[in-house]
Amino acid sequence: MTVPALAWVCALALIAGLLLFDFFFHVRSAHTPSLTEAAIWSAAYVGVAVAFGFGVWVFGGTTMGVEYFAGYITEKALSVDNLFVFLIILTTFRVPSAAQQKVLLVGIVFSLVVRTGFIFVGATLINRFAWVFYVFGAALLITAGNMLKPESEDSHSGDTFVLRLARRFLRTTDHYDGDKLVTVIDGRKQLTPMLLAMVAIGGTDVLFALDSIPAIFGLTQNVFLVFTATAFSLLGLRQLFFLLEGLLDRLIYLGFGLAAILAFIGVKLVLHALHANNVPFINDGDPVPVTEISTAASLAVIVVVLLVTVVASLLSPAGRAQTAVANARRHATRYLDLGYEADQALRERTYAEMIAEEDTIAALPSKYTRRIREGEAELMALLEQAHIVHADRIARMEAGLPLRM
Template sequence: MEVTTLGWTVTLAVIAALFVLDLSVGALRPHAVGFREATVWSVFYIAVAVVFGLVLGMQYGWGYGGEYFTGYIVEKSLSIDNLFVFVIIMTTFAVPKEYQQKVLTIGILLALIMRAIFIAVGATLLSMFTFMFLIFGLLLLWTALQVYRHRNEDPDIADNVLVRTSRRLFTVTDEYVGAKFTTRVDGKRAVTPLFLVLLAIGGTDLLFALDSIPAIFGITEQAYIVFVANAFALLGLRALYFLVTGLLDRLVYLATGLAIILAFIGVKLVLHWAHGIWPAAPEISTPLSLAVIVVVLAVTTIASLMKSRRDPSAKAHSATVMGHKKDRPGTPEDEAPRA
């Protein structure tokens, strides 16, 4: 797949324009987002992603189009799991609703920048060393195992190294100061709790990027498709957060479903590496990958809703492999500030 400089330029310009639009809505005009607004923006971003995939398929062929849609679904599924951690962060730090979308939008922008860096590094490594497919595959298998082990636990936000380090380095105000990240206390520069929230989200984004980039390279080796699938999956995350926040607790089997998907893609990467050494080794096609991922997500969602209906006390948990509460008890200095 050869994407011209003009093609990259137009793609980056469209994505940048969409992020500027999202930033103007989320950061420059702080307000509490209602259900109707969240629905409209969520539908808009999904529609843009679908249209882009159709254009890509018509331009480069439906083989690449299939890789894009498969990668987009995988990244969208993993980004929904991001929302679990975002909800925990917002709750832990008692972030006022009118400031939540500002920090979300900036955090998502940071996530895209970090993923772009990982994509460039990953594509370079894969082009230079074929055994990186094996490394990525084993990494995803390990991640899947950890996700399954911790499927009934919530991450410990206080264990975020960036948050703990910032508490030691900076003076943190007890109260939020509007939507500001920094302020002055007695003439000295200090950071607000919103700054800690941004660090927590940024650190979480970094951890998720370590999982999501190897996962999508298991779908396609095309750096362009990897980038656009990630970009469009992240673009609608701010609106999706406000749309599904109240529904996330009902997806009780999502962590299990994501563990299965990550394990499946890990096996796919290992087989792809093995095929390059032993041609008789089977490979998993993109259409089969798409079918497996869709079926797993559908079964996971239906089973979760049925479980929630039978047992209203059942609660979903994040699939992140970051620190968990049972692994590390919180200490007084790690406790989040109260607004």
């Protein structure tokens, strides 16, 4: 279906307006968003995406509406998996909490620009070569299989290539200067690690696009829908990160759900390729009479799989244990790292959050607490060190002595 130029103009204006609003009203002044702020703005961006989808449904018809929502939900679910890697990158580069918003926004905008190029290249290939659906389907099936391999937070390493490349070509200082990209040292301008973190976030998200773009093309070949669903799934991803940061490790079954969805779409693409087959060595170049999966059925499968895996993850005691361990380690590391948190009030809040996670671990069933104490010696040592440092800080404050730096 041909989409009117006016629809493209309105969609592009809305997306550009949201990005500008995000920069000037949220990111321009560095601050750490509260949970309430992150929740409100995450809901607002999802609301805009849903409202846009209903507009597509009203003006484009039921088929376009269903295709948009199927694409949007799939891309949004895949973007949540990306947040695991974002968390690793921000921790690796010790990005201060107040500066993380800018790093995420710039990286996401860069990714959106590059993904747009991927979308138009993919659309061109699909229009010219029907066999591309075989390639896309095989790629998704391989990706689904790789996602079923045992993983931990540290094994979400899709950023390895990007990080090594960025470190090789971008020479930066060892410390931050607020949220500036350039600082002055001994009268000379030098890049701060902020730029390196932005490149890592954007480059990593581009690598994820190699999976997500074929996935959405398996649900719709309408370039307008592919672009808008992808764009709206990225918009608000920054707010979603701060909302879910403490719960990411809780979603222990999300990877299985995403693997099932990608495998399902991969099969759907292969069936479509067989239906439109013109490859000489398959059925002598003639279409193969197979049953294709409708987009409505695909949407139903995607929603059900996501609901089941998310609910199962949230109800799982193992998920609670994994979340508490990961959060306790993260909070203790941040508290001890003066370069990470220069804001003393924020450091104290981080310490309080660490204590809360320790209480959560203590309240877990005995088999989990025993397993953590026996198998997480490094974590126990880290927590003990944080307590020692905190006790020293309190003693120095009560004695009127300057804090150790």
